[in-house]
Amino acid sequence: MSTDQALANASQQIDRARSDKGKRPTIAGFFDEATNTITYVVHDPATNEAAIIDSVMDYAPNSGRTSFGSADLVIEYVETNNLKVTWLIETHAHADHISAAPYLQEELGGKLAIGKDIIRVQEVFGKLFNAGTDFERDGSQFDHLFTDGETFRIGELEGIALHVPGHTPADMAFIVGDAAFVGDTIFMPDFGTARADFPGGDARELYQSIRRLLSLPDETRLFLCHDYKAPGRDDYAWETTVKQQREENVHVKDGVTEDEFVAMRTSRDKTLDMPTLIMPSVQVNIRGGRLPEPEENGVSYIKIPVNAV
Template identity: 45%
Template structure:
């Protein structure tokens, strides 16, 4: 698995290790308090073989091996939103590590939205699947690092950003890498207007803040994944929001781009897993779990 480290900048600054999941283009993170060796896992992927609808945790085990080899203690298992492009490993990690798992509180509204899409009125109980549902402005700690939660809707209606320590923010599917732009906003509950406002709030963080994005798919001129850039770099160089792009310009650009995109190949499987904290649908009387996929809905 490709990984890259971002060093701590001293007291109050996290060391960040990024792990790249090539099949989904996902960036998974380990945020470490160097003083205490306490850490949090953020947006870790559950492997999924789409043609065979087979799930596994080989990639997550690699990350746990790194945690063990570096003598780290996981205090939190964090997700930024119910992902559409990969299955989350949250519940499996909680079982392995005994640490609490968390996501934003608006997952309750997202669950209600997808109950209607799947026509499963009794499905999904996020309050029983996550130990903490964060509200905007909530705070917590990773070792000696102070952390706070920002509500960052647009990609989904309930996406959140984790600001960790004095100079790191995990901004998920808002921004892409600084040479690419922004993330899509056309999923159910998404909004290009909300995404622009969320990005502006993120870009109001101090210029030296390291922003860690949720995905990278490389580019025609860059064949190695990248996921870290500062607020200052995004404000200057990001082609979607840099250089003073107006909200009207951003919405026009974002909606035009989104109109050309297909659904992620895992999306209709992923939501019914991620709204269960990463658990498969309940096994039926034959002992197997089954996905419910809406036909002709999208």
């Protein structure tokens, strides 16, 4: 499907949802302050079918211990509202938190899905972490790999997947009814946009992906994967609109050229430290949220490449 056709289909879907409340999803956001991540439960009020987007497994970097307090809040919400989970969706292989998708799948069911370019990410990081021949680099750790423009359903709700690379090669945005879940492409207007300096990232691709998203109808609700409270703002926030982003985003509002954005993003990224959890997060998330296979002593290990990143 061409980019223009995918966008046209997404825009038509959003317009239908705007005119028919029955085509709009019910959305609950769960903010994890330790990683500044928002997990979403998106459900169809007509059928109670639901998707969970970008879940979080709790991880203590000082001890290597894992727990599921954040995910259990999601489970409680799903069970309290009698929802049936049909999708567990990752917008990309996160570098700042570990997915809880396998745990949620065991408890709630649903298909685990990500964009098809996860294969490119697996190849890059499989080499970086010397994962060996036992680590499959074909996306088989996931139940479904979305392609650009692919349609899907959550109950009676329409959904469209859009490929939005730049932050990583595999980033996807998911349009459900009149809402877009945009992962790490863009943040609240006062904070700007995602970095593009991870392996496989590209500032020029990121600009093009963001402008693609911002060509959706003005009223499209955008739900973000992170918020860090920009200076001068006291509260966390993670919902905005296409119109607000086009008018106010400090990095990429209307009038900012591609070259200007690339120069800004490249310069800014050089000042940023790597995320605290990048080493455990990437190693686990390219495996679909599963820890590396235990070694002969029964313990799983996270590798730390020295002087390689």
